[in-house]
Amino acid sequence: MGISFIILLVFFLNNLVLKSNQEPEVGIVEKLGNRLPLDVEFTNDDGKKVKLGDIIQKPTILMFVYYHCPGICSPLLTGVAEVVDKSELVPGKDYQLVTISFDHNETYEKARKWKKNHIGGLEKRIDKNAWVFLVGDSLAVRKVTDAVGFYFKPDGKGDFIHGAALYAIAPNGKIVRYLFGTEFNPFDFKMAVLEAEQGIPLPTVNRLLKFCYSYDPYGRTYVFSFTRVFGSIILLSLAVFLSFLLIKRKKDKKEDANE
Numbered sequence: 001m002g003i004s005f006i007i008l009l010v011f012f013l014n015n016l017v018l019k020s021n022q023e024p025e026v027g028i029v030e031k032l033g034n035r036l037p038l039d040v041e042f043t044n045d046d047g048k049k050v051k052l053g054d055i056i057q058k059p060t061i062l063m064f065v066y067y068h069c070p071g072i073c074s075p076l077l078t079g080v081a082e083v084v085d086k087s088e089l090v091p092g093k094d095y096q097l098v099t100i101s102f103d104h105n106e107t108y109e110k111a112r113k114w115k116k117n118h119i120g121g122l123e124k125r126i127d128k129n130a131w132v133f134l135v136g137d138s139l140a141v142r143k144v145t146d147a148v149g150f151y152f153k154p155d156g157k158g159d160f161i162h163g164a165a166l167y168a169i170a171p172n173g174k175i176v177r178y179l180f181g182t183e184f185n186p187f188d189f190k191m192a193v194l195e196a197e198q199g200i201p202l203p204t205v206n207r208l209l210k211f212c213y214s215y216d217p218y219g220r221t222y223v224f225s226f227t228r229v230f231g232s233i234i235l236l237s238l239a240v241f242l243s244f245l246l247i248k249r250k251k252d253k254k255e256d257a258n259e
Contacts, residue, residue: 028163028180029149036062036173037143042100042136045112052144053173055132059095059196060169061189064150066103066160067110075182076164077118083184085123092130095193099131102145102152103160104138111135148175168192 023029038053063080065073077099084091091097101111111133119131145151152162166184168177177192 023146023149024151026153026161026163027151028165028178029151030178031147031149032175032177034147034149034175036147036169036175038173040136040140040143042134042140043108043111045108045115045133047108050134055096055098055134056169056171056173057096058171059193060098060171061095061193061196062098062100062148062167062169063165064100064102064145064152064162065114066101067106067114068103068159070159072162072164072182077114078121079182079184080166081118081122083186083189084126086186087190089190089193090126091124092127095196096129097131099133100141100144101133101135102141102150102162104136104141106135108135166192168196170196170198172198174198 036052036056038051038056040052041049042052044050044055061080063076065076067073080097084097089095099111099114115128115131115133119126119128148167150163150165152160155161164180164182166179166189167175168179170176176195176198179188179192
C-alpha cells in the first residue's frame, strides 16, 4: 500500500513538473542566449529564397507579424517606424530590421506591399535592404518562433491570437534582448541594438553608454547603473590617491638623498 502510494505520488509530481515546463499556447517567453536557426530558408519581399544567416550579418531587430492582421501587427510596425525615425542609429549601417510573417499561407507579394507602405512612411530615408520582409513555410516559421519563444494560435476565423515584441539579435544569431509592446523608447531601442553588437567594435560614446546603463528585467527598461559607475569612480579615485602617495614618496626620498 505504502509503495503504491509513493509510486502514484511520484507519477503525479512528475506530470506536474512536465506541465509546468510546457510552453504556453499563446504568449512570449524570454529565451535570452538562445540562437536562431540561421540555416532556415525564407522567401524575401523580392521573391528570392534566402537563408536567415545570409540576412543577419549585423545587429538585427526581429519582429513577427502577419500581413492581413486586423489587430496589433500594424501598430507594432508603426511603433518600429517611429522609433527608427527618432533614433540616431542608421538602419543598414548600424543595424538592420527583419519582419517575418508567421502565417505560412501569405505570399511575398503581400510582404512587398507591407514593406512599401512602412518604409514609405518613414521620415528617415533608408536603403531598401535595411528592412527585409519575409514569408516562409510552417516548418521554417515554427523553428524561428520557437527559438525566440513567440507562441501564437489561430482564432478559428482566419486570424491569430498572439503577442507583440521586438527581438534584438546578435550577428551570430544569439538573442540578446526583448522589447515588449508596440511603442518603444528610443533609448531602450538604441541600447538593445548596442547589446546586439557582440564582437563588433563600438564607438567610444556607445561603449560608455553600455557601461553606464544596464537592463532591468522587472521594469523591462534600461536604468542608470549607479553601483557600477560609483564603484568605478571610487576605484579610480583610489588609484589616483595611491599614485599620488607613490610619487610623493619617491620625491621625498630624492630630496632626502640630496640633503
